[in-house]
Amino acid sequence: MKKKMSNKKCSFIEILKAGGMILAPLVGGVIITLFTVDAQEAFGKFQQPPLSPPAWLFPVAWTILYILMGVASWLIYRSEAKKPAEKRLKKKELILFYTQLGFNFLWTILFFNADLKYFAFGWLMIMWMMILALMIMTWRNARTATWLLVPYILWCTFAAYLNLGVAVLN
Numbered sequence: 001m002k003k004k005m006s007n008k009k010c011s012f013i014e015i016l017k018a019g020g021m022i023l024a025p026l027v028g029g030v031i032i033t034l035f036t037v038d039a040q041e042a043f044g045k046f047q048q049p050p051l052s053p054p055a056w057l058f059p060v061a062w063t064i065l066y067i068l069m070g071v072a073s074w075l076i077y078r079s080e081a082k083k084p085a086e087k088r089l090k091k092k093e094l095i096l097f098y099t100q101l102g103f104n105f106l107w108t109i110l111f112f113n114a115d116l117k118y119f120a121f122g123w124l125m126i127m128w129m130m131i132l133a134l135m136i137m138t139w140r141n142a143r144t145a146t147w148l149l150v151p152y153i154l155w156c157t158f159a160a161y162l163n164l165g166v167a168v169l170n
Contacts, residue, residue: 049165
């Protein structure tokens with residue numbers, strides 16, 4: 001049974017919340033980039049597995065993905081939850097969303113700064129499972145959010161392939 005969006009009024013506070021939730025992944029991505037300034041250059045120096053994209057594609061892809069993720073988090077927040085069980089589920093979904101987002105940001109440090117490529121691959125697999133769990137959880141009450149996470153899980157699947165490929169080849 002598909003649930004409808006909440007009928008919350010679009011007050012100034014709600015607009016600020018939406019903007020904050022949409023911008024949070026982008027701002028986090030910018031901050032993590034400051035910790036890994038040479039990531040693009042470093043990635044280009046690794047022996048690459050087949051199908052590796054050019055380094056310039058990563059910031060473009062991540063910008064799009066972070067926007068989609070932010071909108072998804074806002075849709076989860078805005079989903080209707082009247083019963084206590086629905087409210088608890090929505091809270092769990094948001095906690096899982098921000099937990100996997102933290103994993104996302106830390107992966108970059110593990111892979112590039114700490115040079116723990118195999119550990120980073122395992123980290124990415126845990127993150128992938130969190131994204132899948134989030135998609136399963138949101139299917140009932142925030143289906144559009146689930147669909148917005150599809151490109152993200154697909155990209156993370158490809159990133160796992162690249163991570164493991166770089167780990168094996170280097």
